[in-house]
Amino acid sequence: MTTMTSLEKVTSLGNKVSRRGFLKGAGGLTFAVSLGAGGVQFLTPKQAKALVGHTDMSAWVRISPDNTITILSAGAEMGQGSMTSVPLMLAEELDADWNLVHLEFAPADPKIYGYTRKRRGRMTTSMAIVGSRAVMMYYKPMRMAGAQVRKVLMQNAAKKWGVPVSQVRTEPSVVIGPGGKRLTYGEIAGFAKVPAILPKVSASELKKPRDFRLIGKSLPRRDIVGKVDGSAKFSIDVMLPGMVYASTVHSPVQGAKPLSWNEAKLKKLKGFIGTVKLKQGIAVIADNFEHVLAARNDLEVKWSKARAEGYNSEEALEKDYPKKSADPKTKAKKIEARGDVDKAFASAAKTYAADYRCDYGYHAQMEPLNAVARINGAGNRMEIWEGTQAPGRSRSGIAKALGFKTGQVIHHQMYMGGGFGRRSRTDYTIEAALISQEIKRPVKMIWTREEDINYGMFRPQTFQHLEAALDGSGKLVGWKHSVIGDGRRLLTGGAKIKKYYKVPNQLIVEQKAGKHGIRTKHWRAVAHVFNVYAIEALIDEVAAAQGMDPLEFRLKNLPLTAKARRVLTKVAQMSDWKKKRPKGRALGLSMTERSGSLGAEVAEVSVDRKTGKIRVHKVWAAMDGGIIVQPEAALHNVESGIIYGLSSVLKERATIKGGAVEQSNFHDYEVLRMADAPEELHVEFLDRPTKPTGIGELGNPGIGAAVANGFHALTGKRLYHMPFTPERVRAALKS
Amino acid sequence: MVAFTLNGKRVSVKTEPATPLLWAIREHLKLTGTKYGCGAGLCGACTVHVNGKAVKSCQIEISSVQGARVLTIEGLSNGATHPLQKAFIAEQVPQCGYCQSGQIMKAAELLAKNPKPSRDQIVAHMNGNICRCGTYNRIVAAIQRASKEG
Structure with a gap:
């Protein structure tokens, strides 16, 4: 176990409890809970140790005699509030006084702290906070674990009083017995024993939603205060004694490897320490970061050839993709096939078709990618500080890169200055670890913003061809959708429509555009961004062709699910859909499904016809995410999604020329600023009594079509290529 | 050596005159509340006050704050009370x-x-x-x- 001394300050989430004290700590009740394939299971520290095979682990819950309760949070925090809402679900069933609860990040040990899910046919554990999973995946296991701890406390109190456990109950952090006897959780922790065989809890013993004290009530997020006084620590803020600085320079052409570089020249620079050759770049190392920047400037590298060389993204999207999309010989995979599409189209009264494009998207998370790494003197243990969405996978990935076992990597989770899917792949942390291993010193490795874009991993660009068939009564009976691009497993999310439109005949396919050699990655709802845009834009086009209001068309002519009908009706009411808008403004409507949740959005838009600049004034969103665990945080998540989405819809585009990313910073990769944000965002949840589903990415996929459809309502013109830049808007107005 | 007042305290930094104030504050003086976002004056994450005026500290050379009053988020108040x-x-x-x-x-x-x-x-x-x-x-x-x- 490493010494943590001054570092406890760095990794602590604003409380005074050290992780190390957990299992070894004197006094108090300690619980390790496994959330493995067998479901929730309480473990004694000894069992837990046996399970993970090493000793530097912590328990989930610790109740101290001083009445404080420490709960580890497996909710990696990037602004979505999971760090608070995940342990809060445990505290709910534990019936803990939330004011007495301290939080710490759980160690990177998915076997203990991960949620369980089916992946490629088998059950696996994961700590990855991606795909809006945190609350949704931890909802049941956290509550079961909390209920189990509560049961142990009740049993111990009952035994002490010599009464049956059925005669005791709890109030926040207190067990109440017959005749008003009371023992606080802390008092019980002072004498209690964790039984050898831990009590089982059945789902029916969990609280009913009406009895919730914490779930459904908005509580302050635990990370807020540190984020307004500058004390919240991100990995970029970590300081270690003797630490040096590094930054990696990657090839402008993605994927090229370094062959040679001008080390001799760099050696003359002040503060320069050295370089480390990495697989796809050269890391320059110096005594401070300004000297690293100087060395970056002077570094000249000869790069190998790479697949991406000669790849031009605009050309591919304009010419190559449409050609391949229309070519039956193009490799295609069925995503959904229902009914008889050919027959539906052959016998249709009317058919419609349209093509949609969407450019590459860059995450542009505010904190440039960075990590801090420290090798020990013996060279057999690596300590890592990073903000990651996937601590388990990152830790094992680092170990693999170093030739270590996972247990040789000590991992410190930090706040993330934005994740958006980028921080579930920690290639930058592996770089930091390799640098530290080679130079045998602690190192803070920071990619510059320019590097962050240049060596970005992008939401893939796509071309989509859609067709719709209506029967004689105007009902939607046939649906075809093909999406083409280069992005493994990143193209099809959101393409399935059955959760809201039960069209009887459907064929949805993914086509391969071939490999461009450009790094692609999840990006807040990824494929939903372009798929939902295309789907909802075509529905709007079909509605208009029937001379029908788009809301009315959806309600009358589409085979809606009950859930879809509810969110549409709600958003119509919220936005007062039929009401006349001020001159020069119009409304657009769209639907979104994401991670089990469903939403409908309405955008009120205007356009400056001279400049081509679209402005979104108001957005209304009606969201069904089941039980909302933290309403205020959930609201902020949807608002955030709308703004993040709108930024991508109106402005963001990454382009690649000759294999190199053309943009380099916020002057040419423009993002939404305050002046472009809608003046009003109105988000409401339907508050359905169903289990929680994803919220974090629910806001953004729908906004593209809402804007495009509003633009059509205003101008009679359609927008077929996202983002809707002023140039494209002007071209559409002229068409 | 550049000397200035940082959050009411006299400090001095030994570095090249052209070092951006941002890196001096963050890495030399270890006040990490001020953030690096773009290094090009485009995002505002590094905003601090110099003599009461909000500036993007990534665009300010350390030599230009000689004798100045620099205020960062850490100095804005005691205990987040602003x-x-x-x-x-x-x-x-x-x-x-x-x-x-x-x-x-x-x-x-x-x-x-x-x-x-x-x-x-x-x-x-x-x-x-x-x-x-x-x-x-x-x-x-x-x-x-x-x-x-x-």
């Missing part, structure tokens, strides 16, 4: 939080010279500070709250 900090907490503004020091420092400059700004004035003043989590409307609400509650 009206803006209280308002940012009340409105639960930060999400990832990385841009928030810069947002608050930029907003503090506005309220110091215009205690009752209109919404348009707030937006115009804050437009240079990017927030990728999209907390813009909450920032506006917090500034309005701070303006009202002082």
